[in-house]
Amino acid sequence: MALVFAAEGLEGGEKLLLLAYTNYTDPHGYCWPSERRLADDCGTSVSTVARQKRNLKAKGLLKSVRRINPKTGEPISNLSRVNLPLLASMRRPARPYDDNLLQQISFDEDPSEHTDSGPDLLKCHSDGYPLSDRQVPPSKMTGTPCQSDSQSLTDPPREPVEIRKDGRSPSTSGSRRERSSGSAASGKTKPPSLTREQRRQVDVLFQALPKELADLVPANPPVNLKTAALEALAAGRPEERTVQQLVEFRMLPKWNKHYASQDAAGPIRKPVGVLLALLERDAECGDARCDERTNVDTGQSCISCGERAVDKRAERVQEAAPEPTAIPRPKQSAKPVMVPAQPAGGPGGEWAPPNDEYRAIRAMTAGRRRHR
Structure with a gap:
């Protein structure tokens, strides 16, 4: 540097x-x-x-x-x-600067002017510290493997680490299961930090919350809460909400419906979880401007949600109606066929052969008896 x-x-x-x-x-x-x-x-x-x-x-x-x-x-x-x-x-050549004279800021009666040691100050604003009598800690410009935000010019002192015979250093905390499932083993990286504009949006939202909701926000909000707030605002998307729309049409209705009556029984144990539930959008219909069955732009009831409720009621009525039962039809009985008796005989009492009409009626009745 x-x-x-x-x-x-x-x-x-x-x-x-x-x-x-x-x-x-x-x-x-x-x-x-x-x-x-x-x-x-x-x-x-x-x-x-x-x-x-x-x-x-x-x-x-x-x-x-x-x-x-x-x-x-x-x-x-x-x-x-x-x-x-x-x-x-590219170092620029040395130039004389009129900022190295300590006498210019001395007082009329300053006992330090008559001593040989002088005050414990740098003698000049040059680049090298050896011109001063003060001991300055050494500066190192080594970066860490993760490019941490807490990088400083002076590396902190490290404590000695015991090395085993197999070349591994013993773990200081955590179980074997925790070490195997940690961020290093799973490949998870640090989430990207929020930009200045994103942090401003989150701060504006938290400051606009009413007292009952503002009391749930911790002093140092976690990253998942800030991310959920940005997702609820949805800047640049069809679901975009202003801070007033988000609080008035989503968070407060959910609070009054699910949490306000229960809060009188005692304090909420997980306030961050409650805030995450309040920020989440329940897409009951396909309208991007709908929150809790209310159009956030007009403040009126959502038309799509109303039509959806009518369709659901019709479906429930149709499901509750009894199914029509079929009326059994009476079986049609076969009409009896009158079979003429076999002629006993001729005009003189002798036997007479059957005629054609008799044969047809007998064949028809025989076939019906076989099918029964």
Whole structure:
């Protein structure tokens, strides 16, 4: 970072981005911060970081290589390297500055002016601390493997770690199951930090909550609660809600319906869980502007929810109606066929053969008896 301060030929934005890069570099200039992290560190937008990054590449001060996660195939932050030798060669020449005279801020009767030691102050604003008698802790620019936000110029002292014979260090806390299911074993990464605009939106929502809901918000809201608040606001989507619409048409109706009467029995044990349930949208119909059966734009009852309720009532009435039973029809009995008697004989009493009519009627009755 001292090389960046002393370099000349850089614009303010370029020098600011280089300062952010050198905050994570190792002694060889390697680092891998994402553009979102650099934008938050510099207080600028991602597009500004990308533009200044192109300028630094054009001047030969920065190189980057794209990286891909071998497990998922998704792109991750680029591996970058700052050209430290070139940056050191851009050191501006020494100039006299009128800011190193301690006598200008001395008093008329100052006993320290007559002593040889003088006050415990730096003698000048030069880059090197050896000009002062004070002992300054050594500064290191080594970055951590995870590019932590808590990176400082001085590495904290480390406690000695006992090494086993097999080369492994003993665990200090947690069981074997916890270690195997931890974030390192499962491949989970730290969730991306919220931007300045997102944090502002969450703060505005929490400040607009009524007292009964504001009392549920913890002093340091967790990340999942902030993410749920941003998801409920749905900025830039058809389900987008203003803070007033979200509180008036979703959170308060749910609170009055499910939690307000129960709150009198005692304090809520899991306030964050209650807030997450209040922020979640119950999509009862396909209308994106509907919350708890109310149109958030007009404040009137949702038409789609009304039609859906009518259809449900019709379905329930139809299901409750008894099914019509079939009326049995009486069986049609066969009409008896009158079979004429066999003629006993002729005119003189002798036997006479059957005629054709008799044969047809006998054949018909015989067939009916077989089918019965």
